[in-house]
Amino acid sequence: MNLPANFLVKMKNLLKNEYEDFYKSYYEPKKQGLRVNTLKISIDDFLEKSPFKLEKIPWVKEGFFYQDEERPGKHPYHEAGLYYIQEPSAMAVGEMVDAKPGEKVLDLCAAPGGKTTHIASKMNQEGFLLANEIHPARAKILSQNIERMGIKNAVVTNETPARLAERFPDYFDRILVDAPCSGEGMFRKDQDACDEWSLENVALCASRQGDILANAANMLKPGGRLVYSTCTFSPEENEGVISHFLKNDSRFKLERIEAYEGFGKGREDWIPDAASDIDKTLRLWPHKLQGEGHYIAVLTKIDGEEEGKRKYAEVLRDQKVLKDYTQFAKETFIKQPQGDFILFGDQLYMLPNETLSLKNLKVLRPGWHLGTNKKNRFEPSHALALSLKGEEVKHTWNIASDEIESYLRGESISAKGSKGWYLVEVDGFSIGWGKLAGDMLKNHYPKGLRWVGK
Numbered sequence: 258m259n260l261p262a263n264f265l266v267k268m269k270n271l272l273k274n275e276y277e278d279f280y281k282s283y284y285e286p287k288k289q290g291l292r293v294n295t296l297k298i299s300i301d302d303f304l305e306k307s308p309f310k311l312e313k314i315p316w317v318k319e320g321f322f323y324q325d326e327e328r329p330g331k332h333p334y335h336e337a338g339l340y341y342i343q344e345p346s347a348m349a350v351g352e353m354v355d356a357k358p359g360e361k362v363l364d365l366c367a368a369p370g371g372k373t374t375h376i377a378s379k380m381n382q383e384g385f386l387l388a389n390e391i392h393p394a395r396a397k398i399l400s401q402n403i404e405r406m407g408i409k410n411a412v413v414t415n416e417t418p419a420r421l422a423e424r425f426p427d428y429f430d431r432i433l434v435d436a437p438c439s440g441e442g443m444f445r446k447d448q449d450a451c452d453e454w455s456l457e458n459v460a461l462c463a464s465r466q467g468d469i470l471a472n473a474a475n476m477l478k479p480g481g482r483l484v485y486s487t488c489t490f491s492p493e494e495n496e497g498v499i500s501h502f503l504k505n506d507s508r509f510k511l512e513r514i515e516a517y518e519g520f521g522k523g524r525e526d527w528i529p530d531a532a533s534d535i536d537k538t539l540r541l542w543p544h545k546l547q548g549e550g551h552y553i554a555v556l557t558k559i560d561g562e563e564e565g566k567r568k569y570a571e572v573l574r575d576q577k578v579l580k581d582y583t584q585f586a587k588e589t590f591i592k593q594p595q596g597d598f599i600l601f602g603d604q605l606y607m608l609p610n611e612t613l614s615l616k617n618l619k620v621l622r623p624g625w626h627l628g629t630n631k632k633n634r635f636e637p638s639h640a641l642a643l644s645l646k647g648e649e650v651k652h653t654w655n656i657a658s659d660e661i662e663s664y665l666r667g668e669s670i671s672a673k674g675s676k677g678w679y680l681v682e683v684d685g686f687s688i689g690w691g692k693l694a695g696d697m698l699k700n701h702y703p704k705g706l707r708w709v710g711k
């Protein structure tokens with residue numbers, strides 16, 4: 258690892274006699290974590306089934322360290338969305354958002370979706386979750402992770418914070434700004450972050466973070482909670498951004514947040530004009546806990562007006578076009594899912610409750626993706642399979658352990674039974690669709706996800 262010389266000088270000046278321990282941490286093995294997806298399995302059940310040796314992460318209920326030699330990303334349970342592989346310190350952020358079922362929550366800088374999927378598990382499929390990502394390619398990955406984790410109540414957009422702020426003034430109960438940053442806290446994990454670092458980039462990041470935060474502030478309703486986080490150490494991007502923000506926006510105040518062993522406090526002495534209570538913010542240090550570097554601030558909006566009338570998304574009124582879906586639903590579900598439908602081209606979705614109009618926004622996913630409304634037939638989506646449990650459908654196919662890999666490679670499986678769509682399961686967890694006809698279960702595992710060469 259080639260740490261930038263200017264970075265080391267800066268950290269030495271800040272950390273003084275702590276610097277040696279900090280520096281040494283770069284040469285210690287990084288800790289790996291996974292977070293159990295409680296939308297699909299309880300923590301206790303997962304621990305019983307887990308093929309990995311796990312150790313509890315103290316600061317997150319669903320989080321566990323796994324051993325370096327394990328490969329949880331290459332296990333069928335990963336494809337079934339039973340867990341999300343996430344850096345242990347990053348899991349602290351989702352906890353601090355503390356989202357509740359039924360709320361309206363925005364994750365403004367969301368890709369690849371570590372924190373979005375954590376927030377969604379807390380919301381338990383109830384409420385409205387808007388996951389936004391400015392970079393189109395990253396937004397697609399975000400959408401795929403939302404799909405794999407079986408999340409039904411999320412809308413995915415590919416927008417700038419400013420355009421969202423125009424559409425959603427004073428709207429959300431909670432907002433997360435997991436800001437793009439200089440990534441100093443990830444140097445041990447990410448050589449690119451290390452290579453791209455410069456003092457100029459730190460200044461640029463701080464200015465961009467200020468803009469993003471100001472837009473986020475306008476989308477929060479009075480009484481709402483705004484969480485700001487970075488994975489960098491630089492005081493300019495952390496205490497500096499928050500102090501500057503508080504000076505310019507008197508509607509907000511800092512909340513003191515629960516600190517776990519090894520969590521440090523925001524530093525008043527590291528920037529000029531620091532907010533007097535900046536020590537309410539948290540710093541996670543790699544030499545003090547088993548995780549990478551992070552900074553977290555929790556703010557509440559104490560003042561402001563709640564926006565009056567809202568324009569809601571237009572839902573599908575003429576349900577005649579849903580003839581084939583209705584037939585599929587009758588044959589497939591034990592109990593019909595209830596909600597408002599929306600068609601995007603030939604793609605059918607169910608909107609989360611209280612979805613505002615998405616007109617003229619770049620939307621990748623306006624809600625729960627049900628499938629494709631093809632001419633004279635309906636084809637269920639992979640997202641639908643991943644969000645269903647065996648007990649919700651009439652036909653399941655629990656795949657034999659020696660056939661799992663062939664299914665994931667896209668091969669068909671010999672099968673006997675009545676014709677139609679089957680929810681394919683691994684150990685009772687849905688992993689995709691299969692369509693049975695003529696003693697064959699035709700494979701509908703998406704081409705892009707197949708285990709080619711794994």
Ligand SMILES: C[S@@+](CC[C@H](N)C(=O)[O-])C[C@H]1O[C@@H](n2cnc3c(N)ncnc32)[C@H](O)[C@@H]1O
Binds near residue numbers: 392417
């Ligand atoms: C730290 S990452 C987010 C990680 C994500 N929250 C997670 O837990 O998986 C920051 C994200 O902000 C996005 N971003 C970059 N510039 C931005 C801008 N000007 N406004 C909003 N987001 C931006 C980046 O593309 C990146 O995906």
